[in-house]
Amino acid sequence: MIRRRRLPRCGRLAATEDGAVPIELALGVGLLLIPTALLVLSLPGWVERQSMAGLAAEEAARALAVTGTATDARTTARRIVSEVAANHGLAPGEVSDVDVDGSFSRGGTVQVTVTVEIPLVRLGEEPLGFTWDVTRAEQVDLYRSGG
Amino acid sequence: MTAPFVAAVALSLLVVTVIANLIVFTYARGAVRAALDEGVRQGARVGGDVAVCEARTREALGDLLGGRLGDDVAFEGCALEGGRVVARTTGRVRGWLPMVGDLPLEVRARALVRGS
Numbered sequence: 047m048i049r050r051r052r053l054p055r056c057g058r059l060a061a062t063e064d065g066a067v068p069i070e071l072a073l074g075v076g077l078l079l080i081p082t083a084l085l086v087l088s089l090p091g092w093v094e095r096q097s098m099a100g101l102a103a104e105e106a107a108r109a110l111a112v113t114g115t116a117t118d119a120r121t122t123a124r125r126i127v128s129e130v131a132a133n134h135g136l137a138p139g140e141v142s143d144v145d146v147d148g149s150f151s152r153g154g155t156v157q158v159t160v161t162v163e164i165p166l167v168r169l170g171e172e173p174l175g176f177t178w179d180v181t182r183a184e185q186v187d188l189y190r191s192g193g
Numbered sequence: 194m195t196a197p198f199v200a201a202v203a204l205s206l207l208v209v210t211v212i213a214n215l216i217v218f219t220y221a222r223g224a225v226r227a228a229l230d231e232g233v234r235q236g237a238r239v240g241g242d243v244a245v246c247e248a249r250t251r252e253a254l255g256d257l258l259g260g261r262l263g264d265d266v267a268f269e270g271c272a273l274e275g276g277r278v279v280a281r282t283t284g285r286v287r288g289w290l291p292m293v294g295d296l297p298l299e300v301r302a303r304a305l306v307r308g309s
Binding site for chain 2: 067068070071074075079083086087090091094101105109113125129130132133134135
């Protein structure tokens with residue numbers, strides 16, 4: 047004779063688990079879903095800022111390679127970078143540094159490095175985050191006039 | 194599967210949908226900014242040519258924000274203001290759910306004309 051074993055009924059919670067779902071839901075949303083959501087929502091902003099820094103450095107390097115001189119290179123680069131940053135919605139302080147290096151003579155290479163702030167979280171006035179450097183180089187034309 | 198479990202899963206999916214919608218909003222705003230920036234820089238590079246700015250901006254907006262996503266985004270054109278090429282866009286990006294609402298867009302980009 048085969049004795050039939052009684053299986054526990056599916057779909058019913060044990061008496062000790064009564065009310066577990068609302069607590070688990072609240073904990074799951076608060077500790078897992080919302081932190082993950084904040085991280086996922088901040089990721090596009092990081093990529094956008096890195097891309098903006100690259101674009102600004104490229105634009106500044108190109109402008110300096112075409113018409114720049116060693117004397118006003120830094121000022122010109124800063125102006126171009128701040129314009130591009132403002133067009134992408136960044137406040138003036140969020141581009142922390144613009145550095146120019148290289149040679150402005152014919153055939154030389156002009157390098158522009160843009161350092162941009164990437165915020166992780168904002169607690170109070172100062173955001174916590176890190177900085178990201180992007181360097182772009184442009185060659186000065188061999189036949190550039192005034193070089 | 195109990196009713197509270199189903200409700201919990203449904204609520205989580207709703208939250209995921211809202212997050213996805215917010216990511217799309219971020220993309221749309223970034224795309225509009227990038228398109229305007231591209232347009233004004235092109236215009237500024239060729240001596241402040243407004244027609245070049247408008248053509249490049251429309252092209253970039255079409256590439257980045259084509260389809261229904263950009264239906265309510267209106268490019269207002271480029272202008273030359275005080276030695277700068279300025280481009281403006283207004284409009285909104287529609288939300289997927291009534292609880293999310295729409296993203297209002299009023300973006301402006303400018304670039305100093307080269308050689309000025």
